[in-house]
Amino acid sequence: MKYSITSFILSLLFLCACNEEEISRKTDPLPDGVMRLSATIRNGVKTRALGAPLSDATADEKRVDRLAFFVHTEAEGLQIYPPAPEASVYPTDPNKVHLVDNGDGTYTANVDLTAGGGYEADVVAVANLPEDYDYSQIVTWQGLLDSVTVATATMPLCTGEYAAGKKNAFVMYASATVALHKEKEAEISFAMERLVARIDITNKAYGTDRNAFVLTGARILQAKPASYVTPHDLYASPEVVTVSDWRLDNTLIKLYKGEVTTDNETTEAAADAVCQAAWHALYTYENDDVSHAPTCLEVTGTMNGATITRKIPFEVTDADGITKNPVPIVRNHRYLVQINPAPGQTDISYKLTVDEWNAVDTVNVQPNQDQVPVISNYACAAATNTFGTFDALTGMPDTIVVPATGGTISFTASCPFDTRVTMDYASSDDGNGWLEVTSRSEAVVTKAESSLARTYEITVKPNVGLDATLVNRGYLYIANGANGSVMDTVTIYQGENIAYGETRFAAIPMGQVSGKDVIWAPVNVGATEIATQIKKDADIITDEEKAANERQCGYYFQWGRKVPFRYGGEPGDLAPSGVVLSTYENATKSDYEYATKFIMNSAAWFSDYAVFGKNWPKENDPCPAGWRVPTKEELQIVFDQTPAIDGTTGIWTSAATPAFVLPAGGDRRFDSGLSESRGGSAIYWSATLEGGKAYRLNTDPLLDKRDIAPGYLVRCVKE
Numbered sequence: 001m002k003y004s005i006t007s008f009i010l011s012l013l014f015l016c017a018c019n020e021e022e023i024s025r026k027t028d029p030l031p032d033g034v035m036r037l038s039a040t041i042r043n044g045v046k047t048r049a050l051g052a053p054l055s056d057a058t059a060d061e062k063r064v065d066r067l068a069f070f071v072h073t074e075a076e077g078l079q080i081y082p083p084a085p086e087a088s089v090y091p092t093d094p095n096k097v098h099l100v101d102n103g104d105g106t107y108t109a110n111v112d113l114t115a116g117g118g119y120e121a122d123v124v125a126v127a128n129l130p131e132d133y134d135y136s137q138i139v140t141w142q143g144l145l146d147s148v149t150v151a152t153a154t155m156p157l158c159t160g161e162y163a164a165g166k167k168n169a170f171v172m173y174a175s176a177t178v179a180l181h182k183e184k185e186a187e188i189s190f191a192m193e194r195l196v197a198r199i200d201i202t203n204k205a206y207g208t209d210r211n212a213f214v215l216t217g218a219r220i221l222q223a224k225p226a227s228y229v230t231p232h233d234l235y236a237s238p239e240v241v242t243v244s245d246w247r248l249d250n251t252l253i254k255l256y257k258g259e260v261t262t263d264n265e266t267t268e269a270a271a272d273a274v275c276q277a278a279w280h281a282l283y284t285y286e287n288d289d290v291s292h293a294p295t296c297l298e299v300t301g302t303m304n305g306a307t308i309t310r311k312i313p314f315e316v317t318d319a320d321g322i323t324k325n326p327v328p329i330v331r332n333h334r335y336l337v338q339i340n341p342a343p344g345q346t347d348i349s350y351k352l353t354v355d356e357w358n359a360v361d362t363v364n365v366q367p368n369q370d371q372v373p374v375i376s377n378y379a380c381a382a383a384t385n386t387f388g389t390f391d392a393l394t395g396m397p398d399t400i401v402v403p404a405t406g407g408t409i410s411f412t413a414s415c416p417f418d419t420r421v422t423m424d425y426a427s428s429d430d431g432n433g434w435l436e437v438t439s440r441s442e443a444v445v446t447k448a449e450s451s452l453a454r455t456y457e458i459t460v461k462p463n464v465g466l467d468a469t470l471v472n473r474g475y476l477y478i479a480n481g482a483n484g485s486v487m488d489t490v491t492i493y494q495g496e497n498i499a500y501g502e503t504r505f506a507a508i509p510m511g512q513v514s515g516k517d518v519i520w521a522p523v524n525v526g527a528t529e530i531a532t533q534i535k536k537d538a539d540i541i542t543d544e545e546k547a548a549n550e551r552q553c554g555y556y557f558q559w560g561r562k563v564p565f566r567y568g569g570e571p572g573d574l575a576p577s578g579v580v581l582s583t584y585e586n587a588t589k590s591d592y593e594y595a596t597k598f599i600m601n602s603a604a605w606f607s608d609y610a611v612f613g614k615n616w617p618k619e620n621d622p623c624p625a626g627w628r629v630p631t632k633e634e635l636q637i638v639f640d641q642t643p644a645i646d647g648t649t650g651i652w653t654s655a656a657t658p659a660f661v662l663p664a665g666g667d668r669r670f671d672s673g674l675s676e677s678r679g680g681s682a683i684y685w686s687a688t689l690e691g692g693k694a695y696r697l698n699t700d701p702l703l704d705k706r707d708i709a710p711g712y713l714v715r716c717v718k719e
Contacts, residue, residue, distance in 0.1 A: 058158075058280055060158040060159050060169070061158050061170065061194070061198075061280065063128075063158065063169045063170075064099065064127045064128065064169070064172070064192075065099075065127075065128050065167045065169045066083040066097075066099065066127065066128055066129065066131065067083060067097045067099050067109050067125060067126070067127050068080070068081060068082050068083055068097055068125070068126045068127075068129060068135065069081040069097055069111060069123060069124070069125055070123070070124040070125075070126065070138070070144050071113060071115070071121050071122075071123050071180075072121060072122045072123075072124075072141045072144075073115070073119040073120070073121045073122075073180070074119065075119050076115045076119070077140070077141065078138070078139070078140055078141045078143075078144065079113070079114075079115045080135050080138060081095055081096060081097050081111045081113070082096055082097070082135045083096060083097050083099065084096035084097060084098045084099075090110045091110075091112070094111070094112035095111070095112060095113075095114060096111065097109055097110070097111040098110045098111065113180065119179075119180060120177060120178070120179050120180075121177070121178055121179075121180050122141075122175065122176075122177055123175065123176055123177070123178055124144065124173070124174070124175045124229075124230065125173070125174045125175070125192070126171065126172070126173055126229055127169070127171065127172040127173075127192060128169040128170060128171050128172060129149075129150075129171055130150055130162070130166065131166045131167070132166070133150065144229070144230060145228075145230045145232075146228070147228070147229045147230070148226045148227060148228055148229065148238045148240075149171050149195060149226050149227050149228075149229060149285070150226070151225045151226040151240060152225055152226070153225060153243065154246070155220070155223075155246035155247075155282070155283060155284070156170065156171075156196050156283050156284070156285065157283065158170050158283075170194045170195065170196055170283075171194070171195045171196075171227075171229070172192040172193060172194050172195065173192065173193055173195060173229055173230065173231070174192045174193065175230070193331060193332040194331060194332045195227045195229070195285060195286070195331050195332075196227075196283045196284065196285055196331065196332075197283065197284055197285070197286060197329050197330060197331060197332065197333045197334070197335060198280070198282070198283055198333075198334045198335070199220065199282040199283070199284065199297060199334075199335045199337065200277070200278065200279040200280070200281075200282070200334060200335070200336045200337070201215065201218060201248075201276075201277065201278045201279075201282070201297075201299065201336075201337050201338075201339065202260050202275060202276070202277045202279075202336065202337070202338045202339070203215040203275055203276040203277070203301075203338075203339040204274075204275045204338060204339060204340050204341075205339050205340055205341045206255075206273060206274070206275050206276045208270055208271050210304055211303065211304065211341070212303065213301050213302075213303045213308075213339065213341070214276070214301050214302045214303070215253055215276045215278070215299060215300075215301045215339065216250065216253070216300055216301050216302060216307075216625035217247065217248055217250050217299070217300040217301075217502075217625065218247070218248040218278065218282065218297060218298065218299045218300065219244065219245065219246060219247040219248065219297075219298050220244070220246040220247075220282060220284050220295060220296075220297060220298075221244045221295065221296045221297065221298050221311070222242040222243075222244055222287070222293045222294060222295050222296065223242060223243050223244070223246050223284040223285065223287070223295055224237050224238070224240055224242055224284065224285045224286065224287045224289075224295070224329075225240055225241075225242070225243050225285065226238055226240050226285060227285035227286055227331065231331070235286050235288055235328065235330050235331065236288050237285065237286050237287050237288050237289065237329075242287075242293045242295075244427070245427065246282070246284065248278055248281055248282055249281055252278050252280075252281040253276055253277075253278045254266040254276065254277055254278070255267050255268070255269075255270060255272075255273035255275075255276055256273055256274065256275050256276070256277055257272055257273060257274060258274065259275075260275065260277040260279065268585075268588075268589055268590075270619055282297075284329060285329070285331070286328070286329050286330055286331045287328060287329040288328045288329075290325070290326035290327070290328055291326075294313065294314065294326040294327075294328075295314065295329045296311060296312060296313040296314055297311075297312040297314070297337055298310070298311050298312070299312060299337075299339065300625065301625070302625055302626060305719055306387060306388045306398045306399070306626070307398070307399075307491075307625055307626035308398060308489060309475060309489055309491060310487070310489055311424065311475070311477060311487075311489070312337055313326065314326060314327040314329070314335065315327060342372055342486070371415055371416055371417065371480055371486065372415075372480065372486055372487065372488055373413040373414060373415040373419045373478050373479070373480060373487070373488060374394075374413070374414045374415065374451070375394075375395055375396040375411050375412070375413055375478065375488060376393055376394055376395070376411070376412045376414070377392070377393065377410070377411055377412040377455070378390070378392045378395065378396040378397070378409075378410070378411045379392065379409075379410050379411070380400055380402065380407060380408065380409045380410070381407065381408070382402050382403065382405070382406065382407025382408065382460070383400050383401060383402055383407065383409075384401050384402070384403055384496075384497070385400075385401040385497060385498070386399060386400050386401070387399035387498070396411055396488070396490060397490070398489075398490060398491065399490070399491045399492075399493065399498060400490060400491070400492050400493070401471075401493045401495075401497055401498055402460040402492060402493070402494055403494075403495070403496070404462065404463045404464060404466040404494060404495055404496075405462050405464065406459070406460050406461055406462035406463075407459075407460045408438075408457060408458070408459055408460070409457070409458040409460065409476075409492075410439075410455065410456065410457045410458070411455070411456055411478075412453055412454070412455045412456075413453070413454055413456060413478050414451040414452065414453040414454075415451055415452065415480050415481060416451050416452070417452075417480050417481045418443055418452045418454070418481030419452070419454055419478060419479065419480065419481050420479050420481050421437055421440070421456050421458070421476060421477065421478050421479070422476075422477045422479070423435040423436075423437075423458075423474060423475065423476060423477070424474065424475045424477065425472070425473070425474045425475070426473040426474070426475070426502075429504060430472040430473050430474065430504065431463070431472050431494075433461070434460060434461040434463060434472065434474065434494060435458060435459075435460060435461075435474045435476065435492060436458070436459045436461065437456060437457070437458055438457050438458070438459045439455070439456065439457035440454060440455075440456055440457075441454050441455040441456075442454070452481075458476060460492065460494060463494060463495075466494070466495055468495075468496055468506070468659075469496075469505060469506055469522065469530060469659065470495060470504045470505065470506060471493045471494060471495030471496060471497065471498065471499045471504055471505075471506045472493070472494040472495060472504070473491065473492070473493055473494075473499055473504070474491075474492045474494070475489055475490070475491055475492065476489070476490040476492060477489055478490065496659075497509065497519070498519070498718070500521045500522055500523065500624075500627070500716070501521070501623075501624030501625075501626075501627065502624065503523070503528075505521075505522040505523060505530060506522060506659070507519045507520065507521065507522065507718060508520045508521075508522055508657060508659045508660045509657075510637060510638075510654065510656070510657045510660050511634070511637030512637075513631070513633045513634055513637070518630075518634050518637060518717055518718075519717060519718035520630075520660060520715065520716075520717055520718075521623075521627060521715055521716040521717070522659065522660070523552075523554065524553060524554035524555070524663070524665065524713050524714060524715055525554050525555055525557070525564070525622050525623060525713075525714045525715075525716060526553075526554030526555030526564055527551060527552055527553060527554035527663075528551045529548075529551040529552050530552070530661065531552040531553070531650075531651045531661050531662070531663035532552070532649070532651065532661075533548070533552075533649050533650060533651070534549055534552060534553065534649070534650030534651055534663045534664050534665070534678065534679045535548075535549060535650060535678075535679050536650070536678060536679030536680060537678055537679065539679070549567070549678060549679075550566070550567065552663050553567065553663050553665035553666075553678065553713065554665070554713060554714075555622070555713075555714075556665075556667065556668045556711035556712060556713060557622055557685065557711060557712065557713075557714055558598065558599065558605050558708065558709060558710070558711055559604075559616065559685055559689070559694045559708035559712075560584065560588075560606075560612075560616050560617065560620060560689075560694075560708065561588070561605070561620060561622075562588075562620040562621065562622045563595070563596055564622065565598050565668055565711050567665070567666065567668070567675045567678060568675050569598075569675075570598070570668075570672075570673045570674055570675065571673075573596070573597060573598050573673075574597060574598050574600065574673045575594040575597035575598060575599045575600065577600055579594065579599060581599070581601065581604070581605065581606055581607035582606060582607060583606060583607055583608045584606040584607075584608055584609070584612060587599075587605065587606045588606075588617075588619075588620055598668060598673040598711060599709070600670065600671055600672060600673050600709070601670065601671075601709045602670060602671060602707065602709065603670075603692070603707045603708070603709060604692065604707060604708045604709050605708070605709050609692045609708060610691070610692040611692075612689060612692065613689075614689065615631070615687045615688055615689055616628075616629045616685075616687035616689070616694075621687075622714055623714065623716035624716070626718065626719055627716040627717065627718055627719060628687065628716060628717060628719050629685060629686065629687040629714055629716065629717075630686055630687060630715065630716070630717045631686055631687050631688050632686045632687075632688035632695040632703070633688075634686070634717055635684065635686045635695065635697045635703060636703060638654075638660075638662070638684075638697055639697055639701055639702075639703040641654055641655065641656060642701055643662060643682075643697070643699045643701050644699055644700075644701060645662075645664040645680065645681065645682060645699050650663065650664045650678075650679040650680075651663050651664065652664075652682065652699055662682050662684070662699065662715070663682060664677070664678065664679050664680055664681055664682045664699065665678055665682055665713045666678035666679070666680065666681060666682075666683075667681070667683050667710055667711055667712050667713075668710060668711030668712075669710060669711075670707060670709035670710040671709075673711070681698065681699055681700070682698075682699040682713065683696055683697065683698050683699070683710075683712045683713065684696060684697045684712060684713050684714065684715050685712045685713070685714055689708070690705060691705070692708075693705035693706055693707055693708065694706060694708050696712055
């Protein structure tokens, strides 16, 4: 059953970060048969409990760019009043809604109505539908009730533009009933609610010591890519295929010295921070489908040198303290996921708080069965590699590599509340169904009679057709049987090796340093394809050939910087010539004047390089989580093979390890920032700095120290 607008009780659903619209009556006479709605839109609704203005929503989250009215009377049906063109000034285009930004957080809207006089009207106000939205597709009142936002494959955001020249703001909805009288203005009030929900993350397990968890990424799983404009009963969501690739912009993960608040200052020093937070960054449409495809969150981070991924379902515990029920995603609500150290400090747990966007009333959803299952008796004869320190009798590796021919993983899981094992996959490209629980023993009470132990056998099915350069990534979730959010996550790779970062490209073992294998990335930082053919600038004929070079070569970095530069990006990415250099500490801050610019200089891009005295700092390492810039000793492995670029293909291929290829990406000059030598030479940074100069590998070949101002390529190694 759909909501009837006349019966829709706004007082129950005026969500606290809404924009309030007040419409006042005028006394000036209007033309025959014309009614006017003159709306003032204000921000800053007050909380029920405190009566204080709310401040959590940002100005962009409250922004109104366009406003449309849908007016319905029983006698004359539906009338639609779309937004007036931006250049239009009232009273031109009188049957369209004119919106004026007053510059003080308020707006004024005017529209002349030419139908519905003498009747009570249901009025729906909708803000920020796309500028090219086709209002003619809605022809009936029921059609409006069944209308959905324009489905999108990308996460809804309220900043920037969704297309060239088109503003990006959240779609909002409100409704009311008003009596329309001819030649008069109607008095009406609206309270707008956003169609999206917001997911915030606070990581209180952060630290720089052992057993700390450093958040590096997150994505929303099974998000609905659209929403009904008009709320349906129980906030039902439309039947659309969910998406699982709405990812957090990792640059929005901030460090905090104290509790996270909207006005708390972040700290640039990792050691000074006590937590991380990513607020105002993840948004999704409502989802009531908690039985088949409930929305949840996946967080990724590092702990004790290993990359771990945790799936966080949105669940609430019943009064019995055991039964878990999924939480639906509701529009205009805020979901705060707080990551905490788990008991024993060897993993993480979380607390989920669900509230209205700015409410003081909250519902706490917190696990009360927080024992992570204990794993023992791990075995996998087929595994070609494992990562994470463990004892097979008392634990399990964080990461297991099983070849495409398949294999079997077995282990025992013990927990006072029993255990359960489920599987998931990183994406549809990684396949599905190749992990299967093929054996689950009966629960056995341990000697101490405090745990139930089960032995599991997981089959990794063969995939003999898998491209040797690619791997599939899946996850085993070994969970507390009474609380599915408390779990151990094991990453399973199917293929030649682990995947590099978030790609599906197989990492490449090649050489050793101090008796340990060195695992190399198969592509440069920023590259999206394994190099096969690099053309020289003079030989490029088409735009596609130029784009192919970009995909295979990746980005360029000045030593010690995380800022990527593109080949041919000058002059738009250059700092002015002759700038006064700043210290490394100041020059790597986000608010530094030239934080995103290539700084030209004969020796270095920061002033204290001669006394810097340390290798490439981890906080500015451009490699993905779990990877890093190689040391001089690691680049020596490549240099010892006498790398020389093939003049025909523009790449060098290792004879000992043919999967390892280096593209001749050229470089960016230290003194001018100009791009040069693509297709002819390849120069790669090491992390090693001595006496103000860093070692670099040149395919001449050379492995020597160089001034740190040029822009060179980076090929990462596994931590």
